[in-house]
Amino acid sequence: MIVIVNPEIEKTSAEYRQLLDYLSNLPNIQIREHEEEGSQQRLTELYLVGDTAALSMDEIATMPGVDKVVRISKEYRILGRHKNDTRSTHFEYNGVHFGQDNLNIFAGLCAVDNPEHVEMMMKALKENGQSCSRMGAYKPRSNPYSFQGHGKSCLNYVFELAGKYDIKVIAMEVTHESHIDEISEALEKTGQPTGVMLQIGTRNTQNFELLKACGRQHVFPVLLKRGFGITLEESINAAEYLASEGNRNVIFALRGMKSHFGDPHRNMVDFSHVPVVKRLTRMPVCIDPSHSVGIRVDSPDKIQDIQHATAQGVIAGANMILVDFHPVPGKALVDGPQALTMDELPYFIEDVMITREAYEKRFDLAQKFYAE
Ligand code: PEP
Ligand code: MN
Numbered sequence: 001m002i003v004i005v006n007p008e009i010e011k012t013s014a015e016y017r018q019l020l021d022y023l024s025n026l027p028n029i030q031i032r033e034h035e036e037e038g039s040q041q042r043l044t045e046l047y048l049v050g051d052t053a054a055l056s057m058d059e060i061a062t063m064p065g066v067d068k069v070v071r072i073s074k075e076y077r078i079l080g081r082h083k084n085d086t087r088s089t090h091f092e093y094n095g096v097h098f099g100q101d102n103l104n105i106f107a108g109l110c111a112v113d114n115p116e117h118v119e120m121m122m123k124a125l126k127e128n129g130q131s132c133s134r135m136g137a138y139k140p141r142s143n144p145y146s147f148q149g150h151g152k153s154c155l156n157y158v159f160e161l162a163g164k165y166d167i168k169v170i171a172m173e174v175t176h177e178s179h180i181d182e183i184s185e186a187l188e189k190t191g192q193p194t195g196v197m198l199q200i201g202t203r204n205t206q207n208f209e210l211l212k213a214c215g216r217q218h219v220f221p222v223l224l225k226r227g228f229g230i231t232l233e234e235s236i237n238a239a240e241y242l243a244s245e246g247n248r249n250v251i252f253a254l255r256g257m258k259s260h261f262g263d264p265h266r267n268m269v270d271f272s273h274v275p276v277v278k279r280l281t282r283m284p285v286c287i288d289p290s291h292s293v294g295i296r297v298d299s300p301d302k303i304q305d306i307q308h309a310t311a312q313g314v315i316a317g318a319n320m321i322l323v324d325f326h327p328v329p330g331k332a333l334v335d336g337p338q339a340l341t342m343d344e345l346p347y348f349i350e351d352v353m354i355t356r357e358a359y360e361k362r363f364d365l366a367q368k369f370y371a372e
Pocket of ligand 2: 291334
């Protein structure tokens with residue numbers, strides 16, 4: 001059960017102390033306090049853990065200082081969507097809105113190779129009105145002899161170039177807790193020219209120590225990829241690890257699942273699960289068409305499979321697209337075969353907008369239909 005405290009109540013007030021006294025005297029109940037720092041106000045939530053079945057929501061709701069009481073019906077206590085739960089499904093980071101109600105495109109390099117390519121990418125993004133990107137510095141590779149990413153050594157120029165071209169948020173995978181410090185230090189050193197969204201890759205979805213470390217820091221939002229060989233429930237529980245450590249600014253990414261059915265694509269595209277994740281949780285949902293499809297191929301209609309997969313996610317209400325581009329895919333050090341080219345960027349964005357507009361029309365139609 002979650003007790004949402006009236007935002008006007010000071011934590012030093014008598015009312016707040018009275019409320020805490022009352023709740024802590026409930027038998028077999030522990031209280032966990034959570035602070036939500038919004039752009040407008042600070043929200044205090046008290047999580048009642050333990051024997052909550054017998055508690056009366058109505059009685060608690062009449063206590064002074066209580067704004068609302070929500071009974072948690074299922075798992076995913078913090079990120080889950082519960083009955084009568086009207087808590088927000090969005091957050092702001094570095095001036096960018098991330099929610100279940102909008103769409104952001106993160107086009108960029110799977111792996112940073114050199115400053116020239118990073119600059120070409122950032123410049124193209126700015127020219128096409130984009131303010132987010134993806135840049136891989138720490139690459140988890142299946143083969144120990146493959147290029148592992150430039151790591152810390154590329155961070156300064158990546159962040160400086162992002163700042164030069166007004167890129168506000170960069171999705172960057174971290175594979176170890178120490179990478180968070182390296183990113184913070186580089187941002188500090190370069191004067192905070194951009195923001196970073198920490199990405200946890202599919203190979204680390206259940207790396208619980210990494211999840212806890214990313215959850216303990218409350219500066220950077222986190223993009224968590226669905227594990228490619230575990231259940232959806234297990235992956236959402238992994239997201240809940242981040243929130244249980246205090247970081248609720250979490251985006252959940254679908255990136256295709258491993259299958260052994262001779263897929264024509266690198267992974268089995270799972271974008272029909274966009275509305276499922278939005279129904280079960282309050283997280284914005286990202287799709288990664290590059291790592292799902294994994295190859296540049298098209299059909300007789302000339303539309304690439306990566307674009308078709310993107311459209312399938314967007315028409316189902318996806319909130320973020322993580323997509324690989326590269327100025328010279330043949331020379332990319334990682335995942336060149338799935339990268340789109342720079343001249344395809346405006347075309348890709350325009351194609352996305354067609355499906356986003358169609359989704360918005362579908363949304364309006366559904367509201368109208370059920371309002372009647
Ligand atoms: C990536 O986005 O670069 C990546 C490695 O993705 P995934 O973890 O989904 O394989
Ligand atoms: Mn990749």
